[in-house]
Amino acid sequence: MTSPPTAAAVIVGNEVLTAKIRDENGPLLVRRLRDRGIPLRWMATVPDEVLAIAHAVRHARAIADVVFTSGGIGPTHDDVTVEGVAVALGVPVVRMPEIEEVLRGHHDGAISNAVLRLANAPRGSTLLEVDGSWFPALANDRTYMLPGVPELFKLQLEAVLKQLPGVPVVLECLYVSLGEPEIAEALDLAAAAFPDVALGSYPHFKRGLDYRVKLTAEHVDGARVRALVEQLERTLPQGCIVRRERG
Amino acid sequence: MTSPPTAAAVIVGNEVLTAKIRDENGPLLVRRLRDRGIPLRWMATVPDEVLAIAHAVRHARAIADVVFTSGGIGPTHDDVTVEGVAVALGVPVVRMPEIEEVLRGHHDGAISNAVLRLANAPRGSTLLEVDGSWFPALANDRTYMLPGVPELFKLQLEAVLKQLPGVPVVLECLYVSLGEPEIAEALDLAAAAFPDVALGSYPHFKRGLDYRVKLTAEHVDGARVRALVEQLERTLPQGCIVRRERG
Numbered sequence: 001m002t003s004p005p006t007a008a009a010v011i012v013g014n015e016v017l018t019a020k021i022r023d024e025n026g027p028l029l030v031r032r033l034r035d036r037g038i039p040l041r042w043m044a045t046v047p048d049e050v051l052a053i054a055h056a057v058r059h060a061r062a063i064a065d066v067v068f069t070s071g072g073i074g075p076t077h078d079d080v081t082v083e084g085v086a087v088a089l090g091v092p093v094v095r096m097p098e099i100e101e102v103l104r105g106h107h108d109g110a111i112s113n114a115v116l117r118l119a120n121a122p123r124g125s126t127l128l129e130v131d132g133s134w135f136p137a138l139a140n141d142r143t144y145m146l147p148g149v150p151e152l153f154k155l156q157l158e159a160v161l162k163q164l165p166g167v168p169v170v171l172e173c174l175y176v177s178l179g180e181p182e183i184a185e186a187l188d189l190a191a192a193a194f195p196d197v198a199l200g201s202y203p204h205f206k207r208g209l210d211y212r213v214k215l216t217a218e219h220v221d222g223a224r225v226r227a228l229v230e231q232l233e234r235t236l237p238q239g240c241i242v243r244r245e246r247g
Numbered sequence: 248m249t250s251p252p253t254a255a256a257v258i259v260g261n262e263v264l265t266a267k268i269r270d271e272n273g274p275l276l277v278r279r280l281r282d283r284g285i286p287l288r289w290m291a292t293v294p295d296e297v298l299a300i301a302h303a304v305r306h307a308r309a310i311a312d313v314v315f316t317s318g319g320i321g322p323t324h325d326d327v328t329v330e331g332v333a334v335a336l337g338v339p340v341v342r343m344p345e346i347e348e349v350l351r352g353h354h355d356g357a358i359s360n361a362v363l364r365l366a367n368a369p370r371g372s373t374l375l376e377v378d379g380s381w382f383p384a385l386a387n388d389r390t391y392m393l394p395g396v397p398e399l400f401k402l403q404l405e406a407v408l409k410q411l412p413g414v415p416v417v418l419e420c421l422y423v424s425l426g427e428p429e430i431a432e433a434l435d436l437a438a439a440a441f442p443d444v445a446l447g448s449y450p451h452f453k454r455g456l457d458y459r460v461k462l463t464a465e466h467v468d469g470a471r472v473r474a475l476v477e478q479l480e481r482t483l484p485q486g487c488i489v490r491r492e493r494g
Binding site for chain 1: 261263264265266267269273274277278280281286287288289290291292293294299306323325427428430431432434435438439445446447448449450451452463465
Protein backbone atom coordinates (compact mmCIF):
# COMPACT_ATOMS: atom_id res chain seq x y z
CA MET A 1 0.00 0.00 0.00
CA THR A 2 1.32 3.43 -0.96
CA SER A 3 0.85 5.60 2.09
CA PRO A 4 -1.11 8.77 1.41
CA PRO A 5 0.72 12.11 1.24
CA THR A 6 0.24 14.75 3.92
CA ALA A 7 -1.29 18.05 2.86
CA ALA A 8 -1.19 21.73 3.81
CA ALA A 9 -3.26 24.61 2.47
CA VAL A 10 -2.90 28.34 1.93
CA ILE A 11 -6.12 30.31 1.53
CA VAL A 12 -5.28 33.58 -0.22
CA GLY A 13 -7.89 36.16 0.57
CA ASN A 14 -8.15 39.68 1.89
CA GLU A 15 -11.89 39.13 1.49
CA VAL A 16 -11.79 36.32 4.05
CA LEU A 17 -9.55 38.20 6.51
CA THR A 18 -11.81 41.26 6.29
CA ALA A 19 -15.06 39.29 6.75
CA LYS A 20 -16.43 40.19 3.31
CA ILE A 21 -16.67 36.55 2.33
CA ARG A 22 -16.76 33.47 4.52
CA ASP A 23 -14.29 30.96 3.18
CA GLU A 24 -15.97 27.84 1.78
CA ASN A 25 -12.93 26.36 0.08
CA GLY A 26 -10.98 25.54 3.23
CA PRO A 27 -13.85 23.55 4.78
CA LEU A 28 -14.48 21.75 1.45
CA LEU A 29 -10.80 20.87 1.16
CA VAL A 30 -10.79 19.59 4.75
CA ARG A 31 -13.73 17.27 4.04
CA ARG A 32 -12.49 15.96 0.70
CA LEU A 33 -8.98 15.28 2.03
CA ARG A 34 -10.50 13.39 4.90
CA ASP A 35 -12.64 11.35 2.49
CA ARG A 36 -9.44 10.33 0.76
CA GLY A 37 -7.47 9.57 3.94
CA ILE A 38 -5.01 12.41 3.25
CA PRO A 39 -4.06 14.10 6.56
CA LEU A 40 -4.22 17.91 6.51
CA ARG A 41 -1.42 19.23 8.69
CA TRP A 42 -1.79 23.01 8.50
CA MET A 43 -3.97 25.62 6.87
CA ALA A 44 -3.35 29.37 6.76
CA THR A 45 -5.33 32.33 5.50
CA VAL A 46 -3.09 35.10 4.20
CA PRO A 47 -3.59 38.48 2.50
CA ASP A 48 -3.22 38.98 -1.26
CA GLU A 49 0.45 39.90 -0.94
CA VAL A 50 3.33 38.23 -2.73
CA LEU A 51 5.56 37.90 0.31
CA ALA A 52 2.79 36.70 2.65
CA ILE A 53 1.83 34.03 0.11
CA ALA A 54 5.45 33.05 -0.51
CA HIS A 55 6.15 32.68 3.20
CA ALA A 56 3.07 30.54 3.78
CA VAL A 57 3.67 28.33 0.74
CA ARG A 58 7.30 27.80 1.70
CA HIS A 59 6.29 26.73 5.21
CA ALA A 60 3.50 24.53 3.86
CA ARG A 61 5.91 22.79 1.48
CA ALA A 62 8.35 22.23 4.34
CA ILE A 63 5.84 20.43 6.56
CA ALA A 64 3.64 18.60 4.05
CA ASP A 65 3.94 16.54 0.88
CA VAL A 66 1.36 18.40 -1.19
CA VAL A 67 0.21 22.01 -0.93
CA PHE A 68 -3.03 23.56 -2.11
CA THR A 69 -3.54 27.26 -2.60
CA SER A 70 -7.01 28.77 -2.97
CA GLY A 71 -7.59 32.17 -4.56
CA GLY A 72 -5.50 34.95 -6.03
CA ILE A 73 -5.65 33.37 -9.51
CA GLY A 74 -7.21 35.68 -12.07
CA PRO A 75 -6.85 38.73 -14.27
CA THR A 76 -6.98 41.56 -11.71
CA HIS A 77 -4.37 43.56 -9.81
CA ASP A 78 -4.89 41.64 -6.58
CA ASP A 79 -4.32 38.20 -8.13
CA VAL A 80 -0.75 37.54 -7.05
CA THR A 81 -0.73 33.87 -6.04
CA VAL A 82 1.32 32.87 -9.09
CA GLU A 83 3.97 35.41 -8.10
CA GLY A 84 3.90 34.27 -4.47
CA VAL A 85 4.28 30.60 -5.35
CA ALA A 86 7.10 31.47 -7.77
CA VAL A 87 8.97 33.23 -4.95
CA ALA A 88 8.39 30.23 -2.66
CA LEU A 89 9.72 27.87 -5.33
CA GLY A 90 12.62 30.15 -6.26
CA VAL A 91 11.67 30.26 -9.94
CA PRO A 92 10.58 33.13 -12.21
CA VAL A 93 7.07 33.69 -13.51
CA VAL A 94 6.85 32.79 -17.19
CA ARG A 95 4.09 32.88 -19.79
CA MET A 96 2.86 29.36 -20.59
CA PRO A 97 2.04 28.92 -24.30
CA GLU A 98 -0.23 25.96 -23.43
CA ILE A 99 -2.46 28.17 -21.27
CA GLU A 100 -2.38 31.03 -23.78
CA GLU A 101 -3.61 28.58 -26.41
CA VAL A 102 -6.47 27.45 -24.14
CA LEU A 103 -7.41 31.10 -23.47
CA ARG A 104 -7.33 32.06 -27.16
CA GLY A 105 -9.38 29.00 -28.01
CA HIS A 106 -12.02 29.92 -25.47
CA HIS A 107 -12.13 33.61 -26.45
CA ASP A 108 -12.01 33.15 -30.24
CA GLY A 109 -8.45 34.44 -30.42
CA ALA A 110 -9.01 38.00 -29.18
CA ILE A 111 -7.84 38.38 -25.58
CA SER A 112 -6.83 41.39 -23.52
CA ASN A 113 -3.62 41.79 -21.57
CA ALA A 114 -5.66 41.31 -18.40
CA VAL A 115 -6.91 37.91 -19.52
CA LEU A 116 -3.43 37.04 -20.71
CA ARG A 117 -2.28 37.28 -17.08
CA LEU A 118 -4.00 33.92 -16.62
CA ALA A 119 -1.30 32.39 -18.82
CA ASN A 120 1.41 33.33 -16.30
CA ALA A 121 2.76 30.58 -14.09
CA PRO A 122 5.83 29.73 -12.02
CA ARG A 123 8.43 28.21 -14.37
CA GLY A 124 8.08 24.43 -14.53
CA SER A 125 4.32 24.37 -14.00
CA THR A 126 2.11 21.73 -15.56
CA LEU A 127 -1.60 21.64 -16.34
CA LEU A 128 -4.24 19.16 -15.22
CA GLU A 129 -7.40 18.62 -17.22
CA VAL A 130 -10.52 19.41 -15.23
CA ASP A 131 -13.81 17.60 -15.81
CA GLY A 132 -16.63 20.08 -16.38
CA SER A 133 -14.38 23.08 -17.05
CA TRP A 134 -12.53 24.44 -20.06
CA PHE A 135 -9.79 25.85 -17.84
CA PRO A 136 -7.03 23.53 -16.56
CA ALA A 137 -5.67 23.36 -13.00
CA LEU A 138 -2.16 24.65 -12.40
CA ALA A 139 0.41 22.45 -10.67
CA ASN A 140 4.07 22.94 -9.90
CA ASP A 141 6.15 20.36 -8.02
CA ARG A 142 3.45 19.14 -5.59
CA THR A 143 1.96 22.63 -5.21
CA TYR A 144 -1.52 23.11 -6.69
CA MET A 145 -2.76 26.65 -7.39
CA LEU A 146 -6.56 26.60 -7.38
CA PRO A 147 -8.90 29.55 -7.97
CA GLY A 148 -10.90 31.15 -5.17
CA VAL A 149 -14.33 31.07 -6.83
CA PRO A 150 -15.92 28.10 -5.00
CA GLU A 151 -17.49 26.47 -8.09
CA LEU A 152 -14.12 26.45 -9.89
CA PHE A 153 -12.15 25.50 -6.78
CA LYS A 154 -14.35 22.45 -6.36
CA LEU A 155 -13.91 21.25 -9.95
CA GLN A 156 -10.15 21.75 -9.92
CA LEU A 157 -9.78 20.13 -6.50
CA GLU A 158 -11.38 16.93 -7.81
CA ALA A 159 -8.96 16.94 -10.75
CA VAL A 160 -6.03 17.15 -8.33
CA LEU A 161 -7.38 14.52 -5.93
CA LYS A 162 -7.68 12.06 -8.81
CA GLN A 163 -3.89 12.28 -9.19
CA LEU A 164 -2.96 11.76 -5.57
CA PRO A 165 -2.47 8.32 -4.09
CA GLY A 166 -5.39 8.31 -1.72
CA VAL A 167 -5.85 5.44 0.59
CA PRO A 168 -9.34 4.08 0.82
CA VAL A 169 -10.71 4.94 4.17
CA VAL A 170 -12.41 2.24 6.20
CA LEU A 171 -15.78 3.38 7.48
CA GLU A 172 -17.99 1.65 10.03
CA CYS A 173 -21.37 2.88 11.21
CA LEU A 174 -23.32 2.28 14.40
CA TYR A 175 -27.03 3.13 14.49
CA VAL A 176 -28.28 3.86 18.01
CA SER A 177 -31.76 4.38 19.45
CA LEU A 178 -30.80 7.06 22.02
CA GLY A 179 -30.22 10.81 21.49
CA GLU A 180 -26.84 12.55 21.61
CA PRO A 181 -27.03 13.68 25.28
CA GLU A 182 -27.40 10.06 26.45
CA ILE A 183 -24.44 8.80 24.43
CA ALA A 184 -22.12 11.82 24.80
CA GLU A 185 -20.02 10.33 27.58
CA ALA A 186 -19.22 7.15 25.68
CA LEU A 187 -18.42 9.22 22.59
CA ASP A 188 -16.07 11.52 24.51
CA LEU A 189 -14.20 8.54 25.93
CA ALA A 190 -13.92 6.90 22.52
CA ALA A 191 -12.74 10.13 20.88
CA ALA A 192 -10.11 10.54 23.60
CA ALA A 193 -8.95 6.93 23.29
CA PHE A 194 -8.76 7.05 19.47
CA PRO A 195 -7.78 10.63 18.60
CA ASP A 196 -6.56 9.52 15.16
CA VAL A 197 -9.89 7.96 14.19
CA ALA A 198 -12.49 10.35 12.74
CA LEU A 199 -15.59 9.82 14.87
CA GLY A 200 -18.83 11.37 13.61
CA SER A 201 -22.25 11.67 15.25
CA TYR A 202 -25.29 12.45 13.10
CA PRO A 203 -28.69 12.76 14.74
CA HIS A 204 -31.74 12.89 12.47
CA PHE A 205 -35.22 14.26 13.04
CA LYS A 206 -37.21 12.20 10.54
CA ARG A 207 -40.09 9.87 11.29
CA GLY A 208 -40.21 6.17 10.58
CA LEU A 209 -36.52 5.35 11.04
CA ASP A 210 -35.43 2.71 13.54
CA TYR A 211 -32.54 4.77 14.99
CA ARG A 212 -31.95 8.29 16.34
CA VAL A 213 -28.22 8.82 15.82
CA LYS A 214 -25.83 7.42 13.26
CA LEU A 215 -22.25 7.16 14.46
CA THR A 216 -19.37 6.88 12.01
CA ALA A 217 -15.77 5.87 12.55
CA GLU A 218 -13.22 6.37 9.79
CA HIS A 219 -9.55 5.66 9.41
CA VAL A 220 -7.18 4.26 6.79
CA ASP A 221 -6.39 1.44 9.23
CA GLY A 222 -9.44 -0.81 9.58
CA ALA A 223 -8.13 -2.30 12.86
CA ARG A 224 -8.28 1.13 14.51
CA VAL A 225 -11.86 1.59 13.32
CA ARG A 226 -12.90 -1.84 14.64
CA ALA A 227 -11.21 -1.20 18.00
CA LEU A 228 -13.07 2.07 18.43
CA VAL A 229 -16.41 0.57 17.44
CA GLU A 230 -15.86 -2.31 19.87
CA GLN A 231 -15.12 0.15 22.66
CA LEU A 232 -18.40 1.92 21.83
CA GLU A 233 -20.25 -1.39 21.91
CA ARG A 234 -18.93 -1.95 25.43
CA THR A 235 -19.50 1.59 26.76
CA LEU A 236 -22.74 2.83 25.16
CA PRO A 237 -25.87 2.41 27.31
CA GLN A 238 -27.10 -1.22 27.26
CA GLY A 239 -29.34 -2.19 24.35
CA CYS A 240 -29.16 1.10 22.43
CA ILE A 241 -27.31 -0.26 19.38
CA VAL A 242 -29.76 -0.99 16.57
CA ARG A 243 -27.15 -2.32 14.15
CA ARG A 244 -23.53 -2.11 13.00
CA GLU A 245 -22.60 -1.67 9.33
CA ARG A 246 -19.52 -1.49 7.14
CA GLY A 247 -19.97 1.76 5.17
CA MET B 248 -6.31 59.16 17.18
CA THR B 249 -4.53 56.03 18.32
CA SER B 250 -4.21 53.82 15.27
CA PRO B 251 -5.58 50.32 15.76
CA PRO B 252 -3.18 47.40 16.20
CA THR B 253 -2.87 44.65 13.59
CA ALA B 254 -3.91 41.13 14.57
CA ALA B 255 -3.09 37.51 13.73
CA ALA B 256 -4.76 34.31 14.90
CA VAL B 257 -3.84 30.69 15.54
CA ILE B 258 -6.71 28.19 15.62
CA VAL B 259 -5.54 25.10 17.50
CA GLY B 260 -7.58 22.11 16.47
CA ASN B 261 -7.10 18.59 15.19
CA GLU B 262 -10.91 18.44 15.13
CA VAL B 263 -10.98 21.25 12.55
CA LEU B 264 -8.20 19.81 10.38
CA THR B 265 -9.94 16.41 10.35
CA ALA B 266 -13.38 17.79 9.52
CA LYS B 267 -14.95 16.64 12.78
CA ILE B 268 -15.89 20.21 13.67
CA ARG B 269 -16.23 23.25 11.48
CA ASP B 270 -14.41 26.13 13.09
CA GLU B 271 -16.73 28.93 14.24
CA ASN B 272 -14.20 30.91 16.26
CA GLY B 273 -12.08 32.04 13.31
CA PRO B 274 -15.06 33.50 11.42
CA LEU B 275 -16.35 35.18 14.60
CA LEU B 276 -12.92 36.68 15.28
CA VAL B 277 -12.72 37.93 11.69
CA ARG B 278 -16.09 39.68 12.00
CA ARG B 279 -15.48 41.23 15.40
CA LEU B 280 -12.03 42.52 14.44
CA ARG B 281 -13.46 44.09 11.34
CA ASP B 282 -16.24 45.73 13.39
CA ARG B 283 -13.48 47.32 15.43
CA GLY B 284 -11.31 48.34 12.46
CA ILE B 285 -8.49 46.04 13.59
CA PRO B 286 -6.86 44.52 10.47
CA LEU B 287 -6.41 40.74 10.64
CA ARG B 288 -3.16 39.93 8.84
CA TRP B 289 -2.93 36.15 9.06
CA MET B 290 -4.80 33.19 10.49
CA ALA B 291 -3.57 29.59 10.72
CA THR B 292 -5.16 26.33 11.80
CA VAL B 293 -2.64 23.98 13.38
CA PRO B 294 -2.74 20.56 15.07
CA ASP B 295 -2.71 20.15 18.87
CA GLU B 296 1.08 19.90 18.97
CA VAL B 297 3.41 22.07 21.03
CA LEU B 298 5.88 22.78 18.24
CA ALA B 299 3.22 23.46 15.59
CA ILE B 300 1.56 25.94 17.96
CA ALA B 301 4.87 27.52 18.95
CA HIS B 302 5.90 28.00 15.32
CA ALA B 303 2.57 29.58 14.38
CA VAL B 304 2.47 31.87 17.42
CA ARG B 305 6.02 33.02 16.85
CA HIS B 306 5.25 33.89 13.23
CA ALA B 307 1.99 35.59 14.23
CA ARG B 308 3.81 37.73 16.81
CA ALA B 309 6.41 38.70 14.23
CA ILE B 310 3.88 40.04 11.72
CA ALA B 311 1.13 41.48 13.93
CA ASP B 312 0.72 43.58 17.06
CA VAL B 313 -1.70 41.29 18.87
CA VAL B 314 -2.17 37.52 18.57
CA PHE B 315 -5.22 35.43 19.43
CA THR B 316 -5.14 31.68 19.94
CA SER B 317 -8.31 29.59 19.98
CA GLY B 318 -8.48 26.16 21.58
CA GLY B 319 -6.12 23.79 23.33
CA ILE B 320 -6.92 25.39 26.70
CA GLY B 321 -8.37 22.88 29.14
CA PRO B 322 -7.83 20.08 31.59
CA THR B 323 -6.98 17.17 29.27
CA HIS B 324 -3.70 15.83 27.97
CA ASP B 325 -4.22 17.21 24.47
CA ASP B 326 -4.61 20.80 25.66
CA VAL B 327 -1.12 22.09 24.90
CA THR B 328 -1.64 25.69 23.81
CA VAL B 329 -0.13 27.07 27.03
CA GLU B 330 3.01 25.01 26.41
CA GLY B 331 3.14 26.09 22.76
CA VAL B 332 2.80 29.79 23.57
CA ALA B 333 5.44 29.43 26.30
CA VAL B 334 7.87 27.99 23.74
CA ALA B 335 7.04 30.83 21.33
CA LEU B 336 7.67 33.42 24.06
CA GLY B 337 10.79 31.68 25.34
CA VAL B 338 9.50 31.43 28.91
CA PRO B 339 8.67 28.44 31.14
CA VAL B 340 5.18 27.30 32.09
CA VAL B 341 4.42 28.19 35.71
CA ARG B 342 1.44 27.68 37.99
CA MET B 343 -0.41 30.95 38.56
CA PRO B 344 -1.71 31.29 42.13
CA GLU B 345 -4.33 33.83 40.96
CA ILE B 346 -5.91 31.25 38.64
CA GLU B 347 -5.64 28.48 41.22
CA GLU B 348 -7.54 30.71 43.62
CA VAL B 349 -10.29 31.32 41.04
CA LEU B 350 -10.54 27.56 40.38
CA ARG B 351 -10.71 26.66 44.08
CA GLY B 352 -13.29 29.38 44.65
CA HIS B 353 -15.48 28.00 41.87
CA HIS B 354 -15.08 24.35 42.93
CA ASP B 355 -15.44 24.88 46.70
CA GLY B 356 -11.75 24.18 47.27
CA ALA B 357 -11.61 20.58 46.06
CA ILE B 358 -10.06 20.36 42.61
CA SER B 359 -8.43 17.53 40.70
CA ASN B 360 -4.99 17.64 39.16
CA ALA B 361 -6.69 17.74 35.78
CA VAL B 362 -8.59 20.93 36.65
CA LEU B 363 -5.44 22.34 38.22
CA ARG B 364 -3.82 22.25 34.77
CA LEU B 365 -6.00 25.27 34.00
CA ALA B 366 -3.83 27.26 36.44
CA ASN B 367 -0.74 26.73 34.26
CA ALA B 368 0.38 29.65 32.10
CA PRO B 369 3.46 30.98 30.35
CA ARG B 370 5.48 32.95 32.93
CA GLY B 371 4.50 36.63 32.95
CA SER B 372 0.86 36.04 32.03
CA THR B 373 -1.92 38.31 33.26
CA LEU B 374 -5.65 37.76 33.63
CA LEU B 375 -8.53 39.76 32.17
CA GLU B 376 -11.94 39.76 33.81
CA VAL B 377 -14.65 38.40 31.52
CA ASP B 378 -18.25 39.62 31.69
CA GLY B 379 -20.65 36.70 32.05
CA SER B 380 -17.99 34.15 33.04
CA TRP B 381 -16.29 33.19 36.27
CA PHE B 382 -13.11 32.23 34.40
CA PRO B 383 -10.68 34.97 33.33
CA ALA B 384 -8.99 35.32 29.93
CA LEU B 385 -5.27 34.62 29.77
CA ALA B 386 -2.94 37.22 28.25
CA ASN B 387 0.81 37.36 27.90
CA ASP B 388 2.61 40.23 26.20
CA ARG B 389 0.00 40.95 23.46
CA THR B 390 -0.82 37.24 23.01
CA TYR B 391 -4.32 36.18 24.12
CA MET B 392 -4.99 32.48 24.77
CA LEU B 393 -8.72 31.88 24.35
CA PRO B 394 -10.56 28.57 24.77
CA GLY B 395 -11.98 26.62 21.83
CA VAL B 396 -15.53 26.18 23.14
CA PRO B 397 -17.38 28.78 21.06
CA GLU B 398 -19.49 30.21 23.90
CA LEU B 399 -16.39 30.80 26.05
CA PHE B 400 -14.30 32.01 23.14
CA LYS B 401 -16.93 34.64 22.40
CA LEU B 402 -17.10 35.93 25.98
CA GLN B 403 -13.33 36.09 26.35
CA LEU B 404 -12.88 37.70 22.94
CA GLU B 405 -15.13 40.58 23.96
CA ALA B 406 -13.11 41.05 27.14
CA VAL B 407 -9.93 41.34 25.05
CA LEU B 408 -11.46 43.64 22.44
CA LYS B 409 -12.53 46.07 25.16
CA GLN B 410 -8.83 46.58 25.90
CA LEU B 411 -7.72 47.25 22.33
CA PRO B 412 -7.94 50.62 20.58
CA GLY B 413 -10.20 50.20 17.52
CA VAL B 414 -11.33 52.48 14.71
CA PRO B 415 -14.48 51.84 12.66
CA VAL B 416 -13.83 51.11 8.98
CA VAL B 417 -15.80 52.69 6.12
CA LEU B 418 -16.88 50.24 3.38
CA GLU B 419 -18.45 51.07 0.01
CA CYS B 420 -19.51 48.55 -2.64
CA LEU B 421 -19.99 48.86 -6.41
CA TYR B 422 -21.91 46.15 -8.26
CA VAL B 423 -20.98 45.93 -11.95
CA SER B 424 -22.50 44.07 -14.88
CA LEU B 425 -19.21 43.24 -16.66
CA GLY B 426 -16.72 40.46 -15.88
CA GLU B 427 -13.28 40.96 -14.37
CA PRO B 428 -11.37 41.01 -17.68
CA GLU B 429 -13.38 44.02 -18.88
CA ILE B 430 -12.89 46.03 -15.67
CA ALA B 431 -9.35 44.94 -14.81
CA GLU B 432 -7.71 48.05 -16.27
CA ALA B 433 -9.83 50.50 -14.27
CA LEU B 434 -9.21 48.43 -11.14
CA ASP B 435 -5.46 48.37 -11.68
CA LEU B 436 -5.41 52.17 -12.06
CA ALA B 437 -7.52 52.65 -8.93
CA ALA B 438 -5.37 50.27 -6.90
CA ALA B 439 -2.26 52.15 -8.02
CA ALA B 440 -3.77 55.56 -7.24
CA PHE B 441 -5.06 54.51 -3.79
CA PRO B 442 -2.55 51.96 -2.50
CA ASP B 443 -3.73 52.51 1.10
CA VAL B 444 -7.38 51.67 0.37
CA ALA B 445 -8.31 47.95 0.46
CA LEU B 446 -9.88 47.31 -2.97
CA GLY B 447 -11.60 43.98 -3.50
CA SER B 448 -13.07 42.36 -6.62
CA TYR B 449 -15.42 39.38 -6.23
CA PRO B 450 -16.90 37.71 -9.31
CA HIS B 451 -19.69 35.19 -8.87
CA PHE B 452 -20.98 32.46 -11.16
CA LYS B 453 -24.51 32.15 -9.88
CA ARG B 454 -27.67 32.64 -11.89
CA GLY B 455 -30.34 35.22 -11.27
CA LEU B 456 -28.21 38.05 -9.88
CA ASP B 457 -28.21 41.49 -11.50
CA TYR B 458 -24.43 41.93 -11.36
CA ARG B 459 -21.33 39.94 -12.26
CA VAL B 460 -18.67 41.44 -10.00
CA LYS B 461 -18.90 43.07 -6.59
CA LEU B 462 -16.21 45.67 -5.91
CA THR B 463 -15.41 46.78 -2.37
CA ALA B 464 -13.35 49.70 -1.05
CA GLU B 465 -12.43 49.97 2.64
CA HIS B 466 -10.44 52.38 4.75
CA VAL B 467 -10.68 54.02 8.15
CA ASP B 468 -10.84 57.37 6.30
CA GLY B 469 -14.20 57.62 4.50
CA ALA B 470 -12.92 60.40 2.20
CA ARG B 471 -10.31 58.02 0.73
CA VAL B 472 -12.99 55.41 0.10
CA ARG B 473 -15.28 57.92 -1.63
CA ALA B 474 -12.42 59.29 -3.75
CA LEU B 475 -11.54 55.79 -4.98
CA VAL B 476 -15.16 54.90 -5.73
CA GLU B 477 -15.59 58.15 -7.64
CA GLN B 478 -12.48 57.40 -9.71
CA LEU B 479 -13.97 53.99 -10.52
CA GLU B 480 -17.27 55.61 -11.51
CA ARG B 481 -15.33 57.78 -13.97
CA THR B 482 -13.04 55.08 -15.37
CA LEU B 483 -15.11 51.88 -15.51
CA PRO B 484 -16.69 51.10 -18.91
CA GLN B 485 -19.78 53.26 -19.49
CA GLY B 486 -23.03 51.97 -18.04
CA CYS B 487 -21.63 48.91 -16.26
CA ILE B 488 -22.36 50.08 -12.70
CA VAL B 489 -25.55 48.47 -11.43
CA ARG B 490 -25.51 50.22 -8.04
CA ARG B 491 -23.38 51.75 -5.31
CA GLU B 492 -23.88 50.85 -1.65
CA ARG B 493 -22.52 51.84 1.74
CA GLY B 494 -21.58 48.49 3.32
